[in-house]
Amino acid sequence: MRSKGIAIxxxxxxxxxxVVPLILVVVYAFTNRSGGFTLENFASMSQYASVFGRSFLLxxxxxxxxxxxxxxxxxxxxxxxxxLRQMATMLIMLPMWMNFLLRTYSWVFLxxxxxxxxxxxxxxxxxxxxxxxxxxxxxxxxxxxxxPFMVLPIFSVIEKMDHRLIEAAQDLGANSAEVFRRVIxxxxxxxxxSGVTMVFIPSVSTFVISRLLxxxxxxxxxxxxxxxxxxxxxxxxxxxxxxxxxxxIVLVSMGIMNRFGEGEGEAVxx
Amino acid sequence: xxxxxxxxMSLTIMAGLLSGCVSTRESDSTDxxxxxxxxxxxxVNVYNWGEYIDESVLTDFEExxxxxxxxxxxxxxxxxxxxxxxxxxEYDVVIPSDYMIARMIEExxxxxxNFDNIPNFADIDPNLLNPAYDPENLYSVxxxxxxxxxxYNKTMVDEADLGSWDLMWNEKYADDILMFDNxxxxxxxxxxxxxxxxxxxxxxxxxxxVDLLVEQKPLVQAYVMDEVFGKMEGGNAAVGTYxxxxxxxxxxxxxxxxxxxxxxGTNTYVDAMCILKGAKNKENAEAFINYMCSTEAGxxxxxxxxYSTPLMSVREELDPEVAxxxxxxxxxxxxxxxxxxxxxxxxxxxxxxxxxTRLKSAT
Numbered sequence: 001m002r003s004k005g006i007a008i009x010x011x012x013x014x015x016x017x018x019v020v021p022l023i024l025v026v027v028y029a030f031t032n033r034s035g036g037f038t039l040e041n042f043a044s045m046s047q048y049a050s051v052f053g054r055s056f057l058l059x060x061x062x063x064x065x066x067x068x069x070x071x072x073x074x075x076x077x078x079x080x081x082x083x084l085r086q087m088a089t090m091l092i093m094l095p096m097w098m099n100f101l102l103r104t105y106s107w108v109f110l111x112x113x114x115x116x117x118x119x120x121x122x123x124x125x126x127x128x129x130x131x132x133x134x135x136x137x138x139x140x141x142x143x144x145x146x147x148p149f150m151v152l153p154i155f156s157v158i159e160k161m162d163h164r165l166i167e168a169a170q171d172l173g174a175n176s177a178e179v180f181r182r183v184i185x186x187x188x189x190x191x192x193x194s195g196v197t198m199v200f201i202p203s204v205s206t207f208v209i210s211r212l213l214x215x216x217x218x219x220x221x222x223x224x225x226x227x228x229x230x231x232x233x234x235x236x237x238x239x240x241x242x243x244x245x246x247x248x249i250v251l252v253s254m255g256i257m258n259r260f261g262e263g264e265g266e267a268v269x270x
Numbered sequence: 271x272x273x274x275x276x277x278x279m280s281l282t283i284m285a286g287l288l289s290g291c292v293s294t295r296e297s298d299s300t301d302x303x304x305x306x307x308x309x310x311x312x313x314v315n316v317y318n319w320g321e322y323i324d325e326s327v328l329t330d331f332e333e334x335x336x337x338x339x340x341x342x343x344x345x346x347x348x349x350x351x352x353x354x355x356x357x358x359x360e361y362d363v364v365i366p367s368d369y370m371i372a373r374m375i376e377e378x379x380x381x382x383x384n385f386d387n388i389p390n391f392a393d394i395d396p397n398l399l400n401p402a403y404d405p406e407n408l409y410s411v412x413x414x415x416x417x418x419x420x421x422y423n424k425t426m427v428d429e430a431d432l433g434s435w436d437l438m439w440n441e442k443y444a445d446d447i448l449m450f451d452n453x454x455x456x457x458x459x460x461x462x463x464x465x466x467x468x469x470x471x472x473x474x475x476x477x478x479x480v481d482l483l484v485e486q487k488p489l490v491q492a493y494v495m496d497e498v499f500g501k502m503e504g505g506n507a508a509v510g511t512y513x514x515x516x517x518x519x520x521x522x523x524x525x526x527x528x529x530x531x532x533x534x535g536t537n538t539y540v541d542a543m544c545i546l547k548g549a550k551n552k553e554n555a556e557a558f559i560n561y562m563c564s565t566e567a568g569x570x571x572x573x574x575x576x577y578s579t580p581l582m583s584v585r586e587e588l589d590p591e592v593a594x595x596x597x598x599x600x601x602x603x604x605x606x607x608x609x610x611x612x613x614x615x616x617x618x619x620x621x622x623x624x625x626x627t628r629l630k631s632a633t
Contacts, residue, residue, distance in 0.1 A: 051631045112500075235623060
């Protein structure tokens with residue numbers, strides 16, 4: 001009884017800031033400007049198929065790159081001891097203390113035609129990088145911004161792994177590649193699944209990265225939705241409908257992923 | 271496992287909060303409730319374009335009147351409109367452009383001004399009074415005006431290619447072209463290329479203009495608003511389009527830049543100060559508008575942003591070279607090629623929205 005009393009503020013909080021907004025999204029999605037019921041918002045969705053496709057593709061690529069970069073990083077970090085590890089963890093966390101927008105802006109200045117990297121490359125006589133305002137730059141922005149969300153869950157899983165299991169495998173004659181493939185990697189999967197969730201969801205819904213690094217040319221779902229609320233096309237009803245469809249797709253894909261990782265336990269649906 | 275996740279999440283949230291603090295501290299005059307006001311004269315909430323004021327004018331106003339200014343910025347008329355239309359934000363003074371004022375008057379979003387409280391209104395250039403967007407001049411006081419044109423980098427663009435809007439469709443400069451990131455201006459350029467009016471309500475003409483923009487898309491480096499400053503000043507793009515006042519700011523930082531008015535014609539605009547319907551601080555807002563029309567404030571703003579001033583006394587005080595600049599204060603020959611935006615009916619606005627989304631989601 002007592003514990004229930006303590007939970008009340010949280011329930012109220014969740015109701016006001018999670019449930020009510022979701023209800024509003026649903027109401028808006030099924031109404032038109034004059035407030036009547038309509039399915040038109042969903043009927044016009046097919047014209048944005050390319051935006052959906054591009055968003056999911058870029059988010060997928062960014063997630064894969066994050067695994068490829070983040071897994072080894074987390075792995076070596078977890079096996080390191082003492083100062084170096086503290087320093088490295090700190091360095092991974094540090095950028096997150098700065099505003100997301102500022103971090104992304106600084107990439108604009110680094111990658112710009114006559115920006116930092118290109119001036120550097122030019123002075124040492126190398127050809128210029130032409131990456132700004134491309135989809136490549138958008139993926140780079142996503143990877144840079146969301147990489148810590150991949151590294152940290154994997155790191156914590158590997159770090160807590162029972163070392164005796166690894167020793168047992170070694171005693172039974174497994175070489176280090178086999179130990180990794182048959183013991184460490186399967187045991188670290190829950191961390192990877194959490195990491196995938198935490199990178200994929202913000203990537204698929206991000207909006208400012210493509211405007212700043214992609215030159216506003218490769219419109220993503222987040223930009224499309226932002227445009228309906230704050231941008232040139234003011235239509236919150238359509239914006240809500242797009243948000244709703246996106247949420248459903250993300251939930252379904254997370255459901256599939258969790259099934260895939262079932263028995264591994266703790267992948268988190270945000 | 272769950273603990274670490276919780277830790278990560280809370281750290282992220284904290285990071286968000288911390289960065290939030292930083293951005294409000296940066297301009298501590300942005301708290302909209304005005305609870306931080308130490309002055310006795312109350313507050314006025316102002317919503318203006320970015321890079322569109324000499325911010326010391328705000329301090330001067332606070333010192334002169336004791337009214338605290340909460341100052342916020344937007345980067346397009348459409349952003350301002352959707353913020354205001356969505357409600358929840360309480361602004362007193364907004365500074366939209368002509369066509370948006372027309373739309374807001376029509377939708378009953380503006381409050382008629384009490385001109386007794388704005389004596390400096392007498393200093394406004396009579397040519398700008400009773401404009402098409404506010405025929406009886408009940409709702410608006412001009413803040414700045416100017417022309418739209420093409421900005422190019424002389425070291426990157428051949429002189430022979432200049433003169434027309436089609437520079438922005440020239441394949442020689444593929445990936446070096448900057449286009450407007452808002453529907454009205456971008457589609458407007460398409461319409462002018464085709465020789466149509468900015469204010470056409472012919473759906474086919476608008477679709478034709480957007481087809482032209484879709485054709486242009488592979489050549490465009492980026493769709494920009496104020497990002498154009500950094501890109502043009504840094505020599506990161508060859509061709510862009512923006513307002514003449516902003517060109518004057520850019521050329522100070524990069525003397526290689528040039529400007530021209532395209533032969534097909536261009537847009538002339540007026541941005542004017544208005545008070546929103548139901549504004550809580552109407553008298554303070556009128557005091558603010560009046561102060562902005564003073565010679566002192568007008569001169570400071572004009573010398574900061576270099577747009578054309580509507581205040582006659584300010585123009586007299588300006589350096590004669592600026593005051594007689596043919597693009598800042600154009601003669602009739604140039605004005606004859608200019609057209610301003612008018613308000614459009616709702617069905618055409620909807621068409622603009624869907625056509626704009628079509629352009630932006632095109633591959």
